[in-house]
Amino acid sequence: MRFKNILYLVVLVFWGCQKSDQNFDTIKIVGHAVTGLGVNHQVFPENSQSAISYAFAFPDLDGIEIDIQRSIDGTWWLFHDESLNPRTNASGIIQEKQDSEIENIRYGGFNGESLVRLKEVDFSTSIKKVVFIEPKFLTKSIGFEFAEIIELNQFLLDNWGNYIEVHWILNFQEYAESASDAGLSIYCDLFTLSSAETLIDDFSYQGFFIKNGNFSAQDVKHLQNLAAEVIIFDMKSPLGVRSALEKQPDMILPGDFKVAIIEKFK
């Protein structure tokens, strides 16, 4: 009985260590909120300047995704959550704060990072990496006009066009037409397969972010056949990353980018 158990364990370990027969070389890894979201061993806060510099130091990371929110003063700040609490030492939401207040906000943790304006982010260490930018909570942003996004896009192209490739995650379809008219490269979250064709034909979306658990490999293939790029997100464990890679998407947005790099090249 004991021998059987040991044999079972050995087989399990060998099975876990076996090299993948699938090739994931063309799948790009994009850091969710820069280096990951909800990661246990995260060294820099999400969407911070230090996280961006850190992420760009890894040649196997193909890009980053950042989230921006608009202050009362109309400035775009990098931040993921709706509420400033509990990730920072402040409470409330960005949309109700002035720039002078946001400047004094610090992320939790020993390093005491401050929040950063999109226009002040230093992308100079990037070598043509992909940068997805998601403007969030637009309905709460008083006085917001889409021309601001077009102006931001132009600012990024003028200042960082040689360093980064900018794409926008636009989950507000009312702005999609203006975005594609202005030549923005736009993506959105996709919840049902049936809505994909409309989003591509009517709104010129170039690709979709899909949850790993909600779509199969066949669904991914179907979307790619519609000429859409597919980015899978919502995976934290190595097994989750592995299952996402096996669906052969164009990109993955893992919880922890180092976990994903290891799985990709295993």
Place this chain on the structure above:
Amino acid sequence: MKTINWLVTLCIATIYLNVNAQSMIGTSIRYQTIESFHVLNYEYQFENKITFSSDGGYGLRTTLLQSRPHLGFGIGGGYNLIPRESNFNLSIALRTGFSGYRLSPTTSVFFTEFSAGYSFSYGEKLKLLHSGFMGRTIEGAEASTARFSYYSWIFSIGIGYAL
């Protein structure tokens, strides 16, 4: 003649340290900023005051779940604050550690840690071990010249056996 003097001094010191010394081996789970580790510890304490420690282990996630060996080792020293008769041992301690693993075919990452903290043990022969450290970690990648320094911490719990 000088060499002989040194050797004699060294022998006397070794005998002295061994007479008044106690060794301990142990095993711990260590939760750190960069990853959780399973480590084996060896401690050498003399005069019940000064402790030298060394440890070696592996990162649980990378090594066990991802089959990518993440090996680490460290050395440190401490000063015991509790009188020798007690089964309690509370030390203030310094530690430095190094670990690394291969991230991809072209990139290896490595971490160098410097930290200060406390180390606690309780028990006569079989001991309960706990330590906590805070300090800085310098992280580098083989494929990049960039180095990143950040605050880091260690929280460890385990068991030991006095030899």
